[in-house]
Amino acid sequence: MTRQTRFFLVAMALLAAAGAALALPRDAREVRLAVPLEAVPTVLGPWRPAEGPPEDLLPADPRAAESLLRGYTNGAVTSWVAVGFYPKQTEDRRPATGSLVFPGSGWTDLSEKAVLIPLGGPSSGTLPANLVLVRRGERRVAILYWYQLQGRSIASDHLYRAALLWSRVVRRRADGALIRVATPVPAEGSSATVVAEQAEFLRAFLPELWRSLPR
Numbered sequence: 001m002t003r004q005t006r007f008f009l010v011a012m013a014l015l016a017a018a019g020a021a022l023a024l025p026r027d028a029r030e031v032r033l034a035v036p037l038e039a040v041p042t043v044l045g046p047w048r049p050a051e052g053p054p055e056d057l058l059p060a061d062p063r064a065a066e067s068l069l070r071g072y073t074n075g076a077v078t079s080w081v082a083v084g085f086y087p088k089q090t091e092d093r094r095p096a097t098g099s100l101v102f103p104g105s106g107w108t109d110l111s112e113k114a115v116l117i118p119l120g121g122p123s124s125g126t127l128p129a130n131l132v133l134v135r136r137g138e139r140r141v142a143i144l145y146w147y148q149l150q151g152r153s154i155a156s157d158h159l160y161r162a163a164l165l166w167s168r169v170v171r172r173r174a175d176g177a178l179i180r181v182a183t184p185v186p187a188e189g190s191s192a193t194v195v196a197e198q199a200e201f202l203r204a205f206l207p208e209l210w211r212s213l214p215r
Contacts, residue, residue: 028168030088031175035212037068037083044204047072053080056105057134057141058182060084063093072201079201082180083209089164095178097157101145107134114155117144117199119206127202128155133191140185142194148177151215177213 042049050071057080060067064084071080084095102109110133116126129146146153147160150173154160160176168174181202183194 028088028172028174031173031214032087033066033085033212034214037066037085037209037212039212040068040070040205040208042070042072044072044201044208047074047079047201047204049073050078050080053082053182056107057103058082058143058180059100059103061095061100061178063096064178072205074201077197077201078184079198080182081201081205082182083177085175085177085213087175089174089176095147097145097178100178101130101132101143101180103134105136107136109133110135110140115144115195117195117202119199120203127153127206129153130155131191131195133185138187142183142185142191142198144181144195144198146179148179148213150175151213175214179209 050073052069052071058069060069060082061084063086065087066085068081068083071078073079082100084100086093086095112130112132115129115131117129118126127146129144132143132145134141134143146155148154149160149163150167150171152163154163164174164176181198183198183201185191185194
């Protein structure tokens with residue numbers, strides 16, 4: 001299936017869901033976290049607490065009802081994580097992804113691509129995400145981001161909007177989360193090596209995060 005075909009199908013799904021939403025007067029209900037985000041441990045196996053993410057790199061989203069901003073370190077590797085939870089998304093209560101993922105303040109976007117993060121184990125599968133590489137001066141940082149919609153991980157912005165509309169119509173739910181993970185890229189390192197390090201962090205972090213997010 002070509003990219004144009006996928007885009008067309010997603011657009012048709014958006015139109016169909018939007019039409020159904022207009023036909024149904026019921027509003028989505030507000031869904032709260034199962035467990036507060038702050039309950040996520042600051043120690044995750046070999047990962048220990050570190051200074052939180054730089055504000056110009058992973059800014060907090062004022063639209064999010066609940067947020068988690070943390071730093072973790074495992075030897076020479078540091079991972080910063082930002083989670084924003086939206087209990088009932090509307091046009092002005094959805095993640096402003098562009099300004100949250102692509103930092104300003106002198107940062108330059110080098111590349112963006114879709115990736116699959118192996119979570120380990122035969123039944124764990126992979127996590128779809130987007131990898132953004134940014135640079136400021138000689139400093140490079142790899143940022144992973146994806147959406148979490150009621151137990152489902154979604155990388156595509158268009159697919160997320162379509163799935164959100166569908167959930168609003170069928171389940172009367174519009175809750176979701178935006179998750180960002182940033183890791184510095186060493187001067188002699190590659191983005192592939194950093195993604196492998198991020199995967200190691202996510203294997204420790206995600207089981208704790210899943211306890212908080214509603215399914």
